[in-house]
Amino acid sequence: MAPTGHILTLLLWGHLLELWTPGYTANPSYPRLRLSHKELLELNRTSIFQSPFGFLDLHTMLLDEYQERLFVGGRDLVYSLNLERVSDGYREIYWPSTAVKVEECIMKGKDANECANYVRVLHHYNRTHLLTCATGAFDPHCAFIRVGHHSEDPLFHLESHRSERGRGRCPFDPNSSFVSTLVGNELFAGLYSDYWGRDSAIFRSLGKLGHIRTEHDDERLLKEPKFVGSYMIPDNEDPEDNKMYFFFTEKALEAENNAHTIYTRVGRLCVNDMGGQRILVNKWSTFLKARLVCSVPGMNGIDTHFDELEDVFLLPTRDPKNPVIFGLFNTTSNIFRGHAVCVYHMSSIREAFNGPYAHKEGPEYHWSLYEGKVPYPRPGSCASKVNGGKYGSTKDYPDDAIRFARMHPLMYQPIKPVHKKPILVKTDGKYNLRQLAVDRVEAEDGQYDVLFIGTDTGIVLKVITIYNQETEWMEEVILEELQIFKDPAPIISMEISSKRQQLYIGSASAVAQVRFHHCDMYGSACADCCLARDPYCAWDGISCSRYYPTGAHSKRRFRRQDVRHGNAAQQCFGQQFVGDALDRTEERLAYGIESNSTLLECTPRSLQAKVVWFVQKGRDVRKEESLDHLSTLPPSSRNAHWNDLKQSKSTSA
Numbered sequence: 129m130a131p132t133g134h135i136l137t138l139l140l141w142g143h144l145l146e147l148w149t150p151g152y153t154a155n156p157s158y159p160r161l162r163l164s165h166k167e168l169l170e171l172n173r174t175s176i177f178q179s180p181f182g183f184l185d186l187h188t189m190l191l192d193e194y195q196e197r198l199f200v201g202g203r204d205l206v207y208s209l210n211l212e213r214v215s216d217g218y219r220e221i222y223w224p225s226t227a228v229k230v231e232e233c234i235m236k237g238k239d240a241n242e243c244a245n246y247v248r249v250l251h252h253y254n255r256t257h258l259l260t261c262a263t264g265a266f267d268p269h270c271a272f273i274r275v276g277h278h279s280e281d282p283l284f285h286l287e288s289h290r291s292e293r294g295r296g297r298c299p300f301d302p303n304s305s306f307v308s309t310l311v312g313n314e315l316f317a318g319l320y321s322d323y324w325g326r327d328s329a330i331f332r333s334l335g336k337l338g339h340i341r342t343e344h345d346d347e348r349l350l351k352e353p354k355f356v357g358s359y360m361i362p363d364n365e366d367p368e369d370n371k372m373y374f375f376f377t378e379k380a381l382e383a384e385n386n387a388h389t390i391y392t393r394v395g396r397l398c399v400n401d402m403g404g405q406r407i408l409v410n411k412w413s414t415f416l417k418a419r420l421v422c423s424v425p426g427m428n429g430i431d432t433h434f435d436e437l438e439d440v441f442l443l444p445t446r447d448p449k450n451p452v453i454f455g456l457f458n459t460t461s462n463i464f465r466g467h468a469v470c471v472y473h474m475s476s477i478r479e480a481f482n483g484p485y486a487h488k489e490g491p492e493y494h495w496s497l498y499e500g501k502v503p504y505p506r507p508g509s510c511a512s513k514v515n516g517g518k519y520g521s522t523k524d525y526p527d528d529a530i531r532f533a534r535m536h537p538l539m540y541q542p543i544k545p546v547h548k549k550p551i552l553v554k555t556d557g558k559y560n561l562r563q564l565a566v567d568r569v570e571a572e573d574g575q576y577d578v579l580f581i582g583t584d585t586g587i588v589l590k591v592i593t594i595y596n597q598e599t600e601w602m603e604e605v606i607l608e609e610l611q612i613f614k615d616p617a618p619i620i621s622m623e624i625s626s627k628r629q630q631l632y633i634g635s636a637s638a639v640a641q642v643r644f645h646h647c648d649m650y651g652s653a654c655a656d657c658c659l660a661r662d663p664y665c666a667w668d669g670i671s672c673s674r675y676y677p678t679g680a681h682s683k684r685r686f687r688r689q690d691v692r693h694g695n696a697a698q699q700c701f702g703q704q705f706v707g708d709a710l711d712r713t714e715e716r717l718a719y720g721i722e723s724n725s726t727l728l729e730c731t732p733r734s735l736q737a738k739v740v741w742f743v744q745k746g747r748d749v750r751k752e753e754s755l756d757h758l759s760t761l762p763p764s765s766r767n768a769h770w771n772d773l774k775q776s777k778s779t780s781a
Contacts, residue, residue: 236323269298317330340410357374396418424549
């Protein structure tokens, strides 16, 4: 029996569409979709590996698409995971420190956990072996791991008989700042190379070129650095001119007003550097560095700087000499906390290293541009045919060239980003951004860089940025917010496979993989798909599905996608998307008593949607938008329309 009093029948219905009228602007900090850990698992979009020992203490990951494996280094263990599904078919190597080393480590005052064997180095040595190095209870050592395929099972075992000392190749402290790159058989490493973590240096070791490093205790070269990344990037077709680039932060000597100011640097040296003959014996003779700037232009020429580099990512292009460099920065300001992503071209980096040197006459002088005579060969240049071929080795360089490089390692001109400002700025304090990976995608209306940003809470943000050349305005579009791990944990490492369209994500306790996209989550109509502005996805006439540039995969010619504008009205014209949406509307009946309050739930899938309520006071009376958000229900029927909005545009139903 119906309750006493006037019964109110409510019909709740809605549809997803875009109408180009003013009145509402979506919050750009909201993602288009937010997916929980549980939802990612239910969608079969992710797979999680957790160590059967209950701990992982991950410190490094290596993606090997040739072997189709992901190698993971943790505490006392190295894992080989299946790229197809990391939770299936793993293999492991147990590699603990010896009992004697552990006992010695503890006696020297270290904690028992610190005295484990933490794997910090994993590199492809050749097609059959990996080079691995670990802390070894504060006595680092290196070995080789045999990998490959034998019958049906992948090979994965440690060749302990080939173990070598690891000093200069791996840090003593498991938590010490460290980067390394293997070029040929030469290992280049930036690390703190002593037991107490005081001797910061850049080393080359392992191969035939000989052991070489930066000078001891020379603050002009390195002053309390935090190493972030290292890469070999060729300058030209002459391999003798190849250079190593190190990305790090350090205390800035030239910031005279504040002794604790942190700057981000790019350090550069020649791969074939052999040091000097009389001075700088077994020391780098080509090391130079420049400041890497990421700042927001401000009023009166005062910029807001993001000085501390968190992560760096090199996006390969068709030209191996010119990758695109993405830097993830945070502020060291006491005023506010924020993060930014800046993009750099190699042309800007080379311009800085080919420009003037910084110079300081003495302790009481300011840093200035060096205007004196620069010796030949130019300090910092390599012994190569491109540079004249006069010198077969840096050991043949004149002493004045070696001495000048030693006294002038800093370049005067800073390296500025593309557009002279960040492509992304986050100052809302919601997350601390830790890791960065980038995928370049061909879309219907151009090329886009999709940023995957790992946070300190186990969340990955999938973001694109769109630059308007006329207004010089950068629009940020957060496509997805993905809760990768069930329990919030900082993301330590990310590897990306464009070939597999997978992201591999490491935290201290687990490794996850997640697919780049799940297009049908955006909705089942043309407008849903176009409003998403996801370059991976397009409306193919039937569903929202993976977008392929014209080619073998493009089975249907009918494709609708507009990443730059998200103009669903234009893209879906003639698709009867309004009528289609209404046909699929979910109808609900609710009952309420006149003059009482009743909760009407209307939660759209998109977080960038606006819910608009309408009041209809009679069956033949026109609907009117309600501005009281139904705090008290009048005796009328109400309809809820939700309009899926694209960012920074205004719509209403």
